[in-house]
Amino acid sequence: MTKLVLFDMSLAIDTYIAANIDTVARHQAAIRELSTPVIRVHHRVLLLPLVGTVDSHRAEQIMETLLLRVVDEQARAVIIDIAGVPLVDTMVADHLLKTTEAVRLLGAETILTGISAQIARTIVHLGVDISAMHTRSRLAEGIELALGLIGRAITSRPA
């Protein structure tokens, strides 16, 4: 009898939890969208401005969101701007590298921009091999490079 009651109780708890999971899931989805804002800069060029701390969980979300968008938009180039990331350690660098590799498997290229002197020093001291990545210090240069990949260029209008 006690067992039966306990069983009912656990069912009730599961139902209660399931109802809350829905709400939590919606909030989490909203947070994910906000924390991984993938912007379409140009036809087939995407930009992901990263702001704030990147932990392991967020890094995985970033990779997944980006990969889905690359296929949806058939993007040739993805610019990841890390100017707003306060700390780039081995873990963050490694995740960026993995994201680059995964984007390459889809058939697109990643350009890393927003690399400050501080981040450049950290990356070299950590011994991270980023030779497989296109890198630029400024976002504007990254956009020019991305446009070049799709056969476009920014030019001055004749006066």
Add this chain to the structure above:
Amino acid sequence: MTIRVLNRDEMAVETEHDVVTVRRKAQAVAHGRGLSTFAIAAITTAASELARNVLAHARRGTASVEAVAADGRSGVRMVFRDDGPGIADLPRALAGGYSTARSLGLGLSGSRRLVDEFEIETAPGKGTVVTVIKWARF
């Protein structure tokens, strides 16, 4: 953390075809537990790697695929069991050092990186038991 088992399927791993059966089972259970497309691919691939490992190193064994729940989370647990020679150099196997004709030596190290929880019990001559769990994320 108490893990409740909601459903359990045990299968023999003796042929290449069994690897496909285990993989499909893992995929179906993961789908039923509400895992994301990425998590389903991860656990299904891990199932393939681990079942193939059983064949490659012990020739036969068993795989169980379970639908599990804990703390309001839902997930998939898989246990791969064999009575093969066991693993003498576990750290090396986990680092991806062993490679056979049929694999890149990524069986254990690769599947470990694909799951949320990974446990291995092995000793030379005592067989190997690998237990993995993948949880649904929100």
Add this chain to the structure above:
Amino acid sequence: MSRGTIPILRVADNLLVTVQTELHDQVAEAFQEDVLAAVEKTGAAGLLIDVTGLDIVDSYVARVLSDTAKMARLMGTETVIVGIRPEVAATLVRMGYAMPGVRTALNVDEGLAMLPSRR
């Protein structure tokens, strides 16, 4: 040209292989043999392997694909793998196998544009 499981089409100077069924071991071996036989017979400039239909690529299948590309290259044929799904790419990278040296494209059109022409 093939044993029926995987169609191999000729598009101008190139071969287009569409993998639709799950590549379990025997199929994977037959796939490699069939593709290389077709490369040998046609002397194609390029080989396009479309894997859009694969929802799972484990390390064994990844190795068969990348080995096939290497073998075709030895025979003078460039390979491009197209249509790797997001979840497959993420899984391969997480396992630590990003198929180094294999060329990739988003879709068949882009893959074809990357291949040389013999004319």
